[in-house]
Amino acid sequence: MSAYSAVRSRTSLLLSETSCFALRSIHVFRDVAQLRQHRRGLLLNGRTVGLVPTMGAMHKGHISLARQAAKENTDVFVTIYVNPTQFGVNEDLDSYPKTWDSDIKALEELDKDLEKSKSIGRINAVFAPTTKTMYPVLPPDSTLPGTGSFVTITPLAGLLEGKSRPVFFRGVATVCMKLFNIVEPERVYFGQKDVQQTVVIKRMVKDFHLNTEVRVIPTEREPDGLAMSSRNVYLGERRRRMGIVLSLALKAAETAYKMGNTNRDDILATAWDVTNVMSIQQDGLPPTKKSIFEVDYISLADPDTLEEVSEVDPAKGAVLSGAIKMLPLEAEADGERLGLGDDKVPVRLIDNIMLSPQ
Numbered sequence: 131m132s133a134y135s136a137v138r139s140r141t142s143l144l145l146s147e148t149s150c151f152a153l154r155s156i157h158v159f160r161d162v163a164q165l166r167q168h169r170r171g172l173l174l175n176g177r178t179v180g181l182v183p184t185m186g187a188m189h190k191g192h193i194s195l196a197r198q199a200a201k202e203n204t205d206v207f208v209t210i211y212v213n214p215t216q217f218g219v220n221e222d223l224d225s226y227p228k229t230w231d232s233d234i235k236a237l238e239e240l241d242k243d244l245e246k247s248k249s250i251g252r253i254n255a256v257f258a259p260t261t262k263t264m265y266p267v268l269p270p271d272s273t274l275p276g277t278g279s280f281v282t283i284t285p286l287a288g289l290l291e292g293k294s295r296p297v298f299f300r301g302v303a304t305v306c307m308k309l310f311n312i313v314e315p316e317r318v319y320f321g322q323k324d325v326q327q328t329v330v331i332k333r334m335v336k337d338f339h340l341n342t343e344v345r346v347i348p349t350e351r352e353p354d355g356l357a358m359s360s361r362n363v364y365l366g367e368r369r370r371r372m373g374i375v376l377s378l379a380l381k382a383a384e385t386a387y388k389m390g391n392t393n394r395d396d397i398l399a400t401a402w403d404v405t406n407v408m409s410i411q412q413d414g415l416p417p418t419k420k421s422i423f424e425v426d427y428i429s430l431a432d433p434d435t436l437e438e439v440s441e442v443d444p445a446k447g448a449v450l451s452g453a454i455k456m457l458p459l460e461a462e463a464d465g466e467r468l469g470l471g472d473d474k475v476p477v478r479l480i481d482n483i484m485l486s487p488q
């Protein structure tokens with residue numbers, strides 16, 4: 131076993147047994163009290179904390195959030211917690227990818243890079259709580275109306291993603307309120323990819339007078355335009371190729387807007403043309419070649435309220451967003467590279483483009 135993997139496996143062991151330990155320069159906390167004590171020390175030394183909430187399964191999108199946080203704060207705290215209350219009862223909580231060792235490795239590599247580049251900020255801590263820590267009184271409830279202490283942000287939480295995932299934003303707002311209360315960060319970092327989440331969190335911070343600044347960081351994409359997402363590991367080569375349909379559709383609609391079109395029907399028709407053509411093409415293929423997807427929604431909405439607009443106000447711009455479901459493959463082709471779960475898991479992909487004010 132290499133020295134590195136020895137450290138890593140020791141880490142996994144320690145994670146399950148202790149409440150706080152240090153990985154080279156990064157502190158790992160499991161409990162609230164130790165984290166608060168550590169955070170208070172930073173505050174007394176005039177240091178600032180940027181919080182990056184994640185569910186782990188790190189990719190370049192997460193790293194870009196942490197990198198930005200290190201530009202604007204002396205210390206970055208990353209949380210890794212797969213929050214049960216944001217998953218509906220039939221959603222993918224149990225199969226959500228968990229990659230602790232490679233997550234920590236990615237954060238350590240980022241931290242080394244920050245040290246080399248003499249960044250003002252460094253990765254200071256990882257908070258990886260247990261569910262008993264995050265939900266200390268009642269077990270997490272994913273049903274509606276649900277029992278427990280929740281933060282609900284209406285009507286925002288019921289729009290767009292909220293129509294298909296009715297408990298999602300209640301769970302997100304609730305866990306983020308807990309994380310913000312525990313860490314008391316100067317700034318919190320969220321990705322543009324989950325645009326509705328950023329709008330919900332900004333509303334929560336404003337309505338509850340939370341003493342933190344919400345920073346939204348651009349979407350990291352693969353070279354062909356697919357938004358990076360932890361769930362992309364479920365896409366084998368065939369579904370992965372088809373996964374770009376949403377970003378292509380949104381790009382086409384953005385082009386219509388940039389050419390001066392502000393009418394909803396015209397802008398959205400451009401996006402639907404792309405999804406319809408690609409869908410018809412797939413329908414004509416044999417089961418070993420096709421990759422079928424369903425469009426959940428394509429939306430053109432106000433950037434603050436996320437209510438649908440019939441005309442883009444050029445002074446304000448709009449959010450163009452969508453969600454598709456990549457369905458399981460009907461049949462596997464010989465020698466085909468499959469994704470995690472052998473392409474049998476339906477995968478929800480979301481994406482958006484901000485139509486900027488003109």
Ligand SMILES: Nc1ncnc2c1ncn2[C@@H]1O[C@H](COP(=O)(O)OP(=O)(O)OP(=O)(O)O)[C@@H](O)[C@H]1O
Nearest residue numbers: 184185186191320321323324349350358359360361
């Ligand atoms: N491609 C991306 N670019 C920038 N930020 C991202 C990207 N993907 C995720 N993030 C942000 O990282 C944070 C943590 O997200 P999360 O751990 O859920 O990863 P994810 O890739 O969004 O996973 P999922 O597959 O569940 O959508 C969120 O603020 C999210 O918006």
Ligand SMILES: CC(C)(CO)[C@@H](O)C(=O)[O-]
Nearest residue numbers: 183184185213302305324
């Ligand atoms: C913000 C978040 C970490 C809350 O669990 C999650 O919704 C995510 O990863 O985007």
Ligand code: BAL
Nearest residue numbers: 185216217298324327
């Ligand atoms: N990235 C948001 C978390 C989720 O989709 O469950």
